[in-house]
Amino acid sequence: MPWGENVETVELPVTGGEFAVAGDRAPRARRSPHQLERSHESALSALSAVSSYLDSDEDLPSFFGRLSATIAVQTRARRAAFWRLGARGTLGLQPAAYGFADESPVHNIRLPLGARGEGVIELLVFEDQLALLKGSAPELDAMWRNAGLNDVKNSIAVPWRAGERRIGAVAVYDSPHGFTAHDLWVLRLFGMAAGLLWQYKESEDELSHTAARLEEAMAARRHLLNNIAAGGDEARRRFASALHDDSLQLLTAAELQLERCRADSNGSHQGPQLDQVRHTLRKVEDSLRRLLTNVSPEPLQLPGDLREAISERLESLRIRAGIEPHIDISVPADVPPAIQAIILKNIAEALNNVEKHARATKLMVAVEAVDGGVRVAVSDDGTGFVVAESVRMPGHIGLVAMRERAQLAGGWCRIESEPGTGTRISFWVPMSL
Ligand SMILES: Nc1ncnc2c1ncn2[C@@H]1O[C@H](COP(=O)(O)OP(=O)(O)O)[C@@H](O)[C@H]1O
Ligand SMILES: [Mg+2]
Structure with missing residues (x-):
């Protein structure tokens, strides 16, 4: 009922x-x-x-x-x-x-x-x-x-x-x-x-659970990004110290032994040969020292240094490749170090490419604060290239790495080029991680 x-x-x-x-x-x-x-x-x-x-x-x-x-x-x-x-x-x-x-x-x-x-x-x-x-x-x-x-x-x-x-x-x-x-x-x-x-x-x-998950994901991303910003530095540091503390010291010891042999064999017929060996060893040492300077990790730029670091790179490009850059740089004061490292790495890669591939006569570098982040544009009037092909070339990862760094930081990277029209690389990264 x-x-x-x-x-x-x-x-x-x-x-x-x-x-x-x-x-x-x-x-x-x-x-x-x-x-x-x-x-x-x-x-x-x-x-x-x-x-x-x-x-x-x-x-x-x-x-x-x-x-x-x-x-x-x-x-x-x-x-x-x-x-x-x-x-x-x-x-x-x-x-x-x-x-x-x-x-x-x-x-x-x-x-x-x-x-x-x-x-x-x-x-x-x-x-x-x-x-x-x-x-x-x-x-x-x-x-x-x-x-x-x-x-x-x-x-x-x-x-x-x-x-x-x-x-x-x-x-x-x-x-x-x-x-x-x-x-x-x-x-x-x-x-x-x-x-x-x-x-x-x-x-x-559910909302607060999602918010917590989001916060965890953000923290993981920040962690990843910091690792990427410091990426390779640790490996380089280990390589550089092994080179310095091990190989170069052994080489110095070998040269000293050779000096003694040379002294002992004074006047003997082996003299010229020993001189030759000493000469070769010096050359090996020189080349290892050059390698050492190349692989030593660059110190991470401190806040405020970004402008100076960019200018330094442009100056060395001017000296080496004779390209006079037009620059328009206004960097905000408080860019976090990890973001600075990303900006510098991307600019360095873009400039390397200009030097290596572009045969450019003009170069324009602009850095400005936009939309809560930093936007960078590097343009040259060089040979240009087919973007779709170049980003897939095995063993050539410079362009791809630039894009990944910007995207991982929550930003974007655009590569614009065509044969004969020069190249423009632009990217934006947010100021906060
Ligand atoms: N500014 C540029 N001007 C002309 N060609 C370029 C430029 N930047 C990149 N490229 C082309 O794109 C290719 C891929 O560049 P990248 O990924 O940096 O690798 P890599 O520099 O090691 O060759 C280069 O080999 C080159 O052919
Ligand atoms: Mg490259």
Whole structure:
């Protein structure tokens, strides 16, 4: 038998929901002003109880405790509880139910879906089809008693839901004079309001989870970027110190031994040959020292040095390749070191390419602060090249590395060129990592 037996003379203010069958069987009566007022008051109390959570820092269990108390008052029940549908299809008690003693068996009750044969939970949670008879829902009462709540006098329950989503059920127990259709209506209102709140809470949790993930990803990116900014330096440092502390010292020792041999063999026929060996060793040493200067890591530019570092590179290009650069550099004061390193590496690569490949006569370098970052453009009037081919040339990774560095920093890099039209490399990197 559906909800609606034993109803007061209420015309129910909610549409939808099968419990509105009251009118199908019993003749509806006009609601008195007093009843209307009661309905409004209940609706208001449901909405304000739920929305109070939104502007407080209250934790969820204590909020549900408070909400259960309000529901009990509004439905004139002695006890009220939210039952939550768990992942394994069981209803479990939401913490802080109202009116139950700490030692009540209610706290240990798990109600599996469908396992009891009666299908009461399905009827309740998914169909909202329990019957109200003489102030109670007999099927529900029987279920509570079976589960160990022997002292339940009467009870009603409705779905706890958000739209089509079923979160569980909300139940009230022990009304001194039995529950009415109005109580049921109030309960349903609370069930829906609490459902919306639950959904809100879940989205909020999801949002903060996503924000945390995003922050982790940003931190990982910053870490990666710092590694890239220092990229290769560590390997070069190790190579340089091995070269210096090992190979060059052994070589010096060999030269000293040779000096002694030379002294011992004074006047012998081996003299010229030993001179020859000494000469070769000197050449080896010279070439190793040159290598050492080339592979020693360049010191990372300190903030403020960027402009100077760029100018130095342009000056050496002018001396070596005879290209007179036009420069327009205005670097913001507080570029972080890792970003400075990226800017310098990209400029150095672009200038190397001009020197190596372009056969240019004109060179233009512009650096400016734009959109919270630094934009750099290096243009030459040289031979130009087919971009799509050159970025795929095996073993030639300068252009690709430029683009990757800029993108990893959260910026972009554009390579514009065609044979005969010169080349323009531009990139932008944000000031913050
Ligand atoms: N400014 C330029 N002018 C002419 N050709 C260039 C320029 N920059 C790059 N290129 C062409 O693109 C190719 C790839 O450049 P890059 O990736 O830096 O590798 P690499 O410099 O080691 O050859 C070069 O070999 C060259 O053919
Ligand atoms: Mg290159």
